Amino acid sequence: MPVLHQMQMSGNCYKVRLAARQLGIALALKDYGLHDGATRKPNFLARNPNGRVPLLEFDDGRTLPESGAILWYLSEGTRLVPTDRWERAQVLQWMFFEQYSHEPYIAVARFWLSYAPKEELEKRRALVPEWHARGNAALGVMETHLAHRQWFAGARYSIADIALYGYTHCAAEGGFDLGAYPAVRAWLGRVAGEPGHVPLEARW
Amino acid sequence: MPVLHQMQMSGNCYKVRLAARQLGIALALKDYGLHDGATRKPNFLARNPNGRVPLLEFDDGRTLPESGAILWYLSEGTRLVPTDRWERAQVLQWMFFEQYSHEPYIAVARFWLSYAPKEELEKRRALVPEWHARGNAALGVMETHLAHRQWFAGARYSIADIALYGYTHCAAEGGFDLGAYPAVRAWLGRVAGEPGHVPLEARW
Numbered sequence: 477m478p479v480l481h482q483m484q485m486s487g488n489c490y491k492v493r494l495a496a497r498q499l500g501i502a503l504a505l506k507d508y509g510l511h512d513g514a515t516r517k518p519n520f521l522a523r524n525p526n527g528r529v530p531l532l533e534f535d536d537g538r539t540l541p542e543s544g545a546i547l548w549y550l551s552e553g554t555r556l557v558p559t560d561r562w563e564r565a566q567v568l569q570w571m572f573f574e575q576y577s578h579e580p581y582i583a584v585a586r587f588w589l590s591y592a593p594k595e596e597l598e599k600r601r602a603l604v605p606e607w608h609a610r611g612n613a614a615l616g617v618m619e620t621h622l623a624h625r626q627w628f629a630g631a632r633y634s635i636a637d638i639a640l641y642g643y644t645h646c647a648a649e650g651g652f653d654l655g656a657y658p659a660v661r662a663w664l665g666r667v668a669g670e671p672g673h674v675p676l677e678a679r680w
Numbered sequence: 681m682p683v684l685h686q687m688q689m690s691g692n693c694y695k696v697r698l699a700a701r702q703l704g705i706a707l708a709l710k711d712y713g714l715h716d717g718a719t720r721k722p723n724f725l726a727r728n729p730n731g732r733v734p735l736l737e738f739d740d741g742r743t744l745p746e747s748g749a750i751l752w753y754l755s756e757g758t759r760l761v762p763t764d765r766w767e768r769a770q771v772l773q774w775m776f777f778e779q780y781s782h783e784p785y786i787a788v789a790r791f792w793l794s795y796a797p798k799e800e801l802e803k804r805r806a807l808v809p810e811w812h813a814r815g816n817a818a819l820g821v822m823e824t825h826l827a828h829r830q831w832f833a834g835a836r837y838s839i840a841d842i843a844l845y846g847y848t849h850c851a852a853e854g855g856f857d858l859g860a861y862p863a864v865r866a867w868l869g870r871v872a873g874e875p876g877h878v879p880l881e882a883r884w
Contacts, residue, residue, distance in 0.1 A: 525824045526781060540769055542776040549769035565744055565753035568772075572746040575780050577730060617729045 479504045480680075481515075481523070481531040485591060487583055487642035488543040489530040490676045495547050495638050498672040499554055503532075503680050510591055543642075544571045547635040556635050563630035570628045570636040573617070574643075581611035583643045585650030608651060615657050618644070622659035626666065633670050641667045646676065683708045684884075685719075685727070685735040689795060691787055691846035692747040693734040694880045699751050699842050702876040703758055707736075707884050714795055747846075748775045751839040760839050767834035774832045774840040777821070778847075785815035787847045789854030812855060819861050822848070826863035830870065837874050845871045850880065 480496075480503045482489035496503050508514045508529055516527045524531045524541045532540045532549075540546055551557045558564055585607040588597045618640065621628065628636040645664050647654060654661050667673065684700075684707045686693035700707050712718045712733055720731045728735045728745045736744045736753075744750055755761045762768055789811040792801045822844065825832065832840040849868050851858060858865050871877065 525821045526777060528781075538766070540773060542773045542780075544776040545769050545773035548772050549765065552765060552768070561753065561756060562742070564756070565749050568752050569744060569746045569749035572748040572776070572779055573730060575776055576746075576784075577732075580780075580784070620729045 477502050477504050478535070479506050479533045481506050481508065481520070481533060482529050483508050483510060484679075485510065485676070486529060487586075487646065487676070488579070491543050491635075491638050491642040492530045492532070492546050492550070493678070493680060494641075494674060495550055495556060495635060497674050497678075497680060498670070499550060499556065501550055505680060511593070544575060544639065547571070547639060551635050555632070556638070558630045558632070558634060560630065563634075566629035567634050567636040571639045573614075574639045577617070578611070578614040578640070579643055581607045581614065582647050582650050582652060585611060585652070586643065586646060587650075589651050590649040604651070611647070611650065611652055615644070615647070615652065615654070615660060618663075619657045619659050622663050626663070633667065637663075637667050681706050681708050682739070683710050683737045685710050685712065685724070685737060686733050687712050687714055688883075689714065689880070690733060691790075691850065691880070692783070695747050695839075695842050695846040696734045696736070696750050696754070697882070697884060698845075698878060699754055699760060699839060701878050701882075701884060702874070703754060703760065705754055709884060715797075748779060748843065751775070751843060755839050759836070760842070762834045762836070762838060764834065767838075770833035771838050771840040775843045777818075778843045781821070782815070782818040782844070783847055785811045785818065786851050786854050786856060789815060789856070790847065790850060791854075793855050794853040808855070815851070815854065815856055819848070819851070819856065819858070819864060822867075823861045823863050826867050830867070837871065841867075841871050 480489070480492055482505055484507060493503070514520060515529055521527055523533060523539045526541060528541060530543050530546060532546050540549060548557070557567060585604065588600055627633055628640060641664065644660065684693070684696055686709055688711060697707070718724060719733055725731055727737060727743045730745060732745060734747050734750060736750045744753060752761070761771060789808065792804055831837055832844060845868065848864065
């Protein structure tokens with residue numbers, strides 16, 4: 477059984493758990509603490525020199541980091557990745573958007589505002605307005621897209637939706653108000669209603 | 681002929697030009713200035729609500745943003761994307777790594793140090809050490825990977841190499857010294873020696 481090296485509260489790790497659960501792929505979870513620096517120690521760096529979770533490790537020792545790559549690997553050829561070439565490109569468009577224009581502001585604001593020691597947040601207090609401005613810009617892009625569409629890529633739920641759900645559904649923990657984004661809120665409800673959906677708190 | 685909305689000096693746009701050139705896909709280029717805000721104006725935002733280049737536009741009006749998604753769309757089914765599922769996941773691993781852990785530091789340092797008005801750089805001077813620390817961390821991850829390998833994913837040159845070449849080859853413009861990364865420098869030479877390679881300055 478593959479081992480998912482993870483932090484339970486990480487939205488990036490949640491994405492992998494959620495997709496695996498919906499695909500019926502069993503994973504063993506190996507947990508790391510938020511503040512113990514375990515992913516920067518030699519034992520972990522030997523598995524992922526970039527020092528980050530999620531990391532998927534197979535029985536034969538192969539390892540795969542990057543939530544987007546793990547989602548693609550687990551889901552290619554399943555209902556969670558379209559067969560149409562144009563729709564596949566759109567899946568990746570939204571996954572890259574999430575990692576570049578969304579996660580660095582929404583996930584980062586959530587971490588420092590809700591999960592970091594207060595004195596560490598205070599050192600970064602001056603950055604909060606920029607996180608909120610850029611995070612809201614990303615939410616605005618999502619709202620525009622969803623105004624006339626049910627899902628991010630193609631006509632069905634896909635790993636693009638999972639990738640964007642990971643940190644959007646808990647954006648309030650980063651100080652974001654989803655009140656101004658009705659299409660985003662409706663889409664969050666559709667994602668949560670998909671068969672096999674599990675919340676962030678769920679183990680595999 | 682598809683239109684690539686682009687900035688000539690952008691490494692993200694260069695990646696698309698380079699892959700298209702090596703695949704023999706003709707593109708028309710529509711240029712935007714670095715400092716004129718044209719990608720934030722309504723005419724452009726109607727094509728890409730995220731306000732960024734590169735953006736690929738087709739004759740029928742379809743548009744595709746995100747350099748990684750464009751690279752995948754143009755290259756899937758060609759020699760630049762492996763057929764093996766595991767190797768494809770590794771291509772995406774490095775493309776996501778580049779956009780999350782490399783570009784935000786190396787490309788950003790290059791922009792502010794070499795392409796922005798001096799007074800704008802001065803406002804951000806305090807950020808330079810963090811850009812350099814994190815950018816060097818990314819170069820270290822690349823050096824570790826390349827110590828015993830020729831290419832980033834699988835046994836051949838792929839869009840993972842193109843994605844990482846985009847800003848690594850011009851990292852000196854961001855104040856990075858590649859002297860400490862001999863495997864990276866050797867790899868840069870291999871990429872530049874691939875058939876059909878063109879420099880960043882080349883038009884299509």
